[in-house]
Amino acid sequence: MKTVAVAFILLAVTAASAVEITVTTDPPVAAANLIANPSIEDGDGEPAAWRFGTAVPENFNNHWENTGRTGSRSLHVSAIEKVMSGYWTQAVNVQPGASYLLAGYYRTSGGRLLIFAKANYERDGVAMHFDERFYAGSKRDHWLSPVFLPPEAMTDPEVDEWVRFEKMLQIPPEVSEIAISMGSYFSPGETWFDDIYLGPATTDLHVAVDPAGAQLKSVRIIDEAGTELYVSPEGPVIIEPFEITVEDTQTQATWSVIATDTAGNETSVAYPAPGGEVQ
Numbered sequence: 599m600k601t602v603a604v605a606f607i608l609l610a611v612t613a614a615s616a617v618e619i620t621v622t623t624d625p626p627v628a629a630a631n632l633i634a635n636p637s638i639e640d641g642d643g644e645p646a647a648w649r650f651g652t653a654v655p656e657n658f659n660n661h662w663e664n665t666g667r668t669g670s671r672s673l674h675v676s677a678i679e680k681v682m683s684g685y686w687t688q689a690v691n692v693q694p695g696a697s698y699l700l701a702g703y704y705r706t707s708g709g710r711l712l713i714f715a716k717a718n719y720e721r722d723g724v725a726m727h728f729d730e731r732f733y734a735g736s737k738r739d740h741w742l743s744p745v746f747l748p749p750e751a752m753t754d755p756e757v758d759e760w761v762r763f764e765k766m767l768q769i770p771p772e773v774s775e776i777a778i779s780m781g782s783y784f785s786p787g788e789t790w791f792d793d794i795y796l797g798p799a800t801t802d803l804h805v806a807v808d809p810a811g812a813q814l815k816s817v818r819i820i821d822e823a824g825t826e827l828y829v830s831p832e833g834p835v836i837i838e839p840f841e842i843t844v845e846d847t848q849t850q851a852t853w854s855v856i857a858t859d860t861a862g863n864e865t866s867v868a869y870p871a872p873g874g875e876v877q
């Protein structure tokens with residue numbers, strides 16, 4: 599009898615763990631990113647698709663960093679003095695008139711950084727400039743510190759803490775290419791950039807659940823903050839495969855899909871997969 603009991607338990611465990619959850623997006627997030635080499639992993643001696651520009655090269659000591667937020671590489675800017683700005687830049691083809699999210703991550707030892715999108719174009723024969731900027735800075739080396747700023751105002755992230763930036767861009771109807779630049783803005787310090795994204799701000803999230811013999815009590819989709827995007831209706835247990843579509847979810851968010859069976863066992867899938875590149 600003991601053997602039978604063990605066999606039953608193994609069967610139950612197998613059934614519970616066989617729940618299959620498949621998560622996809624439309625458009626696929628990886629394909630939606632217009633940035634080439636977004637995680638800075640590709641290159642031959644120097645990062646592919648990115649080039650560094652400054653009027654004073656001797657003020658910079660950059661390298662293709664051997665660490666990153668994801669993967670093992672990132673862009674690095676090291677400005678020695680505050681004599682000149684310098685930026686890593688990439689030209690990107692865009693859909694005229696489109697609305698895009700520009701996002702990514704930086705970490706910094708101090709100083710000011712500037713991320714901007716730029717294009718020159720003509721409208722009715724008049725020279726126009728598309729110029730969208732995102733300034734970020736650290737107060738760590740601020741000249742007011744520590745005399746005029748109280749210690750509690752020094753809320754800088756740690757040097758090893760990756761900080762997310764986001765900016766919505768409305769592309770003018772005349773513009774089909776923009777330059778994305780990220781770098782140091784007239785201040786000394788070291789800054790790193792990784793996981794750069796330019797693309798649609800929203801996407802449709804498709805989740806397919808196959809109980810595969812398990813009896814599911816509930817299926818939930820939650821975001822990073824724990825907010826529920828979807829909860830299956832209460833009622834009969836779920837034994838048939840089914841699909842859910844949640845429209846207009848944030849392209850750059852991370853979701854968890856959690857299926858719970860009638861015994862309380864949970865099967866969860868994170869999307870994008872942990873440690874994967876955010877693309």
Ligand SMILES: [Ca+2]
Binds near residue numbers: 637639665
């Ligand atoms: Ca990387």
